[in-house]
Amino acid sequence: MADQNDDNLHAMRHSLAHIMATAIQRLWPGVKFGVGPVVENGFYYDVDLGPDAKISEDDFEKIEAEMAEVIKDNVPFERFEKPVDEAIAWAQEAEQPYKEELLNDLKRAGTTVAKDLDAAELGTITESASAVENVSFYKDGDFTDLCRGPHVESTGQVGAFKLMRIAGAYWRGNEKNAQMQRIYGVAFATDKDLRVYLNMLEEARKRDHRKLGQELDLFVISDLVGSGLPMFTPRGTVLRDEVAAFSNELRQRHGFQKVWTPHITKKDLYETSGHWDKFKDQLFLVTSQETSDELVMKPMNCPHHTRIYASQPRSYRDLPIRYLETTTDYRDEKTGELGGLNRVRALTQDDSHVFCRQDQIEQEINNLLASASELYAVVGMDLRVRLSYRDDSDAYLGSQELWASSQAQLKQAVVANELKYFEEEGEAAFYGPKIDFMVTDAIGREFQVATVQLDFVQPDRFGLEFAAEDGSQSQPVMIHCALLGSIERFLSVYIEHTAGKFPVWVAPEQVRLISVNQEDATVEFAGKLEALAKDKGLRISVDNSNESVGKKIRAAEVAKVPYTVVVGEKEIGGGELTPRIRGDLAVQEPAKSYTADELFGTIANEAKMRVSKTSL
């Protein structure tokens, strides 16, 4: 039943794309159409009004009103077919050059090609893929479109919708092509479903990491420093340090050793690795004022690490050699690609590289996958694993055979570890395939966090070797891995995931003491408790301000401090403390009292164990 509903919703959304096109054609005659597929929660249509006209969001009211007319008329969606050549003639006649291009592709290749997510959308082959004879069309009133369908029966049957936003989109996803205007709408079967969805978006905005970053005083961005260059406050720096420490700890358990490399290097390093060729437009360049040296801010760390490996002759007995470095890399990202902490120009990676023998690959990958699974279980985030393969473009280094076997090895590792996965071509690094851990943010956008990458190319280009058992020189394999990925990006997702309610082990402020009054005895007592908690390694603060207890409690709640303890005469007399526990941590029991030693000891232990619920 659910399937049938999904199919019906899909048909509604697709039909709404046509209805929107119908409306736009009435409002802007002569508009050229691109494609108009269904996407998650709705639909879009790409349109080109020519050089002199642009749709803006102010036009939505007008378009929606026109769409309402089409819906009210309740005209049928009529399907019909034409031979390809007649269809091409139709496109020429109708002055729809984009449709004509699609039809020509269909005729020539039997498909509208490639990477386009909407291959299915673009019109269809009614016979077999090799013999394109007829293509199907749908017509609703005065609008006719090349389309595979299916649609609802008539324009009246489309549920609830709302136009959301407008964006530029390159024709067929290629930067070199004309840019069209993409108009997005959301659509649901009922008004209620639509309201629920819009409400969810509203809620998601409240937990946006940029908003929480400001409210909880975690990071700041300054125009004087520049865009994409966030700075972390004392509180935000606690988050960075805690998650990085966890990530390091997981790998140090598996024999990784910390290394350190400088942040600038001669560009020769990247010419050798192959990065210069591929990424030279996105490197920050630095010039020495004394010598003629042209230096590069490091955009990644693997080439540096190969230099440490290569600094000594290595024996098969030394392998695997495992390096770990949490360090900041610099990439000159295009301005339009920057956003919050997701995409920055100074990104900190918890980077690591294994140099190992062929027969050690499996074990090493298993260790890394186990570490990734453990980390994401502790932070409570559900991940999808993407196997990122190459496509048949020439953007990759290394032989086809090597690629085929390393892709197979990664898949085998993922299957053996029973991870939920999907495969995608064209997502690999230029030097090798990847296992990418994907996570979804508050409004449903998917980001890569952890990654494990197999690399035969850089060992070759850097001429890495080790002495094998038989005394011959052999080439090691590199396995790149970051568990958090970019710490900035990880935090952006983690802040949204927790809505700022960090578990004790990451909470910037774990305990806050609130004094009932400002009398000497109270202040002194609070000071003693603070010192005791600090001895146990807790991050604690005291609020002695001249405000009502209620107001100070509220301030602690707003700051999402896990444990708040009010101290006054009662505590000074009895010695026992009653913590106020943040809602998400508490198990459903009435508040209990503890000695200071017990209370702080338990909290310190929870932090150490990285638990997500309190035992208090």
Next chain:
RNA sequence: GCCACCUUAGCUCAGUUGGUUAGAGCAUCAGUUUUGUAAACUGAGGGUCGUCGGUUCGAAUCCGACAGGUGGCUCCA
């Protein structure tokens, strides 16, 4: 980089069709108060309305450029 939109105190926002010294709440500071689990009272300071240029007798308001931001597209080692 491209497309659309946005930018008023530290924060969240008002500011009618361009018309005297640009407002509020929170936050900050001062005074009163000495507080018992989500906001005590009174007062004060704080803004060249993102920047620069233009139109106008007059610009927060209209136009342009630039910067920064948001949502997409492209890219992501």
